[in-house]
Amino acid sequence: MSLSTDYRLVDRFRDAISLRFGLQFDDGKRDFLAEVLSAQTGPLRGGDAGAYVTRLLTGQVSPSETAALTAGLTVGETYFFRHPDQFRALAAALHDLPPPGRSRLRVPSAGCSSGEEAYSLAILLRESIPESSSWDLRVVGADLNPAALDKATRGRYTAWSLRGLSEYLRRRYFRPDGKEFLLDPAVRSAVAFEQRNLVDDAPDFWRPEVYNAVFCRNVLMYLTPQAARAVVARLTHSLTPGGLLFLGPAETLRGLSSGYHLRHTHDTFYYQRRADGEAGSPSAEKADASALVDAFLPAQEAGDSWVTAISQASERIARLSRGLSPPPPTDRKSAPPPGEPVPAVGGGPTPTGTSTALEMVRQERYGEALLALGAARGGQDADARLLRAVVLTNCGRVAEAEPLCHEILAGDELNAEARYLLALCREHAGAYSEAAEQDRAAIYLDPQFAMPHLHLGLLGKRVGDRQGAQRAFRQALTLFPREDVARVFLFGGGFSRDMLVQLCEAELQACGGHP
DSSP: OOTTTOHHHHHHHHHHHHHHHOBOOOGGGHHHHHHHHHHHSSGGGTSOHHHHHHHHHTTOOOHHHHHHHHHHHOOOOOOTTSSHHHHHHHHHHGGGOOTTTTTEEEEEEETOTTTHHHHHHHHHHHHHOTTGGGSEEEEEEEESOHHHHHHHHHTEEOTTTTTTSOHHHHHHHEEEETTEEEEOHHHHHTEEEEEOOTTSOOTTTSOTTOEEEEEETTSGGGBOHHHHHHHHHHHHHHEEEEEEEEEOTTOOOTTTOSSEEEEEETTEEEEEEOOTTOOOOGGGOOOOHHHHOOOOOOSOOTTOOHHHHHHHHHHHHHHHHTTSOOOOTTOTTSOOOTTOOOOOGGGOOOOOSHHHHHHHHHTTOHHHHHHHHOSOOTTOOHHHHHHHHHHHHHHTOHHHHHHHHHHHHHHOTTOHHHHHHHHHHHHHTTOHHHHHHHHHHHHHHOTTOHHHHHHHHHHHHHHTOHHHHHHHHHHHHHHGGGSOHHHHHHHSTTOOHHHHHHHHHHHHHHTTOOO
């Protein structure tokens, strides 16, 4: 029997891995899993793949079998000071960490692989704290793979692992030994390595509020959602209030935790645990655009904000729909001035609720949408507040939309949609750098969100950054064809998907680029 074609057995193996280690593999990894299973159950290991999978599912594999399996499943590529911006951010924050970070620091490297990250942290602490000899500094490296940990404890590395080091650090902390480099014993002694499955509950490791900062990079992306939430909960439990959490560049806490502030310094995003009593309100949890809902505009004029462009587009579409006639004074597609009541349609009862407001938005009846959402913001859930901010922005009532965005973010700083709307508000106020910062945050939190890329391109064009604008427009062009229909509806400013693609192409060409 060929394991590469017996996908039923491979799928059972995948389920067993998910149950035992919390790791997830999509269908594209089936052949890889088949190879791993074959390596664990070949003739020299007994040969009965089905029985092996059953024992794995029931937790009856031996420690040596578990070690061999984890070594086959987790092959990590790393090197010293990988993603250096994160190390710079940590170095800058060291002396501002809350107690007990005044003379005692504990920093775990969760998913440390062969040790380069953990040792990088130890070197960073020594370099950043002049009086480090009088401090109690400790780095703990934890990983599932015993073979990688064995390499880590030896402290011997090739030049390839040292490629991210400056010549100064290489000379100070490494001694050539044949074709390899031996790490300074003082650094090695500052790091302890432990074999751990981060999914397993380990009270001795995840003690309450014991760590000042945690590096858990490129780990969550391999876990099932349930396992990722469990790991983040343990990380949060073990961090001191105000402690820092660093994830991989492609990872976010969005949808996993609301217990952190999002930070952005030194060109990198990371997280800071909220202080005690500062947790986000459950009623302010992240609004998900996809849960809310199942006339092309020429290239933007340099003096117009995107909010103005959206407003003009809505008016233009409305005129086209009425045969290019000017809008009547009581155009129902325009919102009423602040404080002016809007009569209910047909003199009937006032419509209320998010679903009614969504239908009004679909028809571009923004005034009635606001009425359906209610005049008061207090007590609304995150979905309703987000929708209200969308409607206000589309109306050009940015001064009212911006406080709503801040209210949403006060409870959920990882809300990509609210950050995008805040970027529009900041641009409308002339704060272009702040607008770009919010766009970048939205992109970090949700890299598949097309609108922040488009807006970042428009901002780049406005300030004369043609190359940056071109990159942003090209990325938006890549994302719009597969953007969620709900987000096109809510955040597309009244444009269809095709219109937004045409807009990106026109703007890209206006910046001297080509689609």
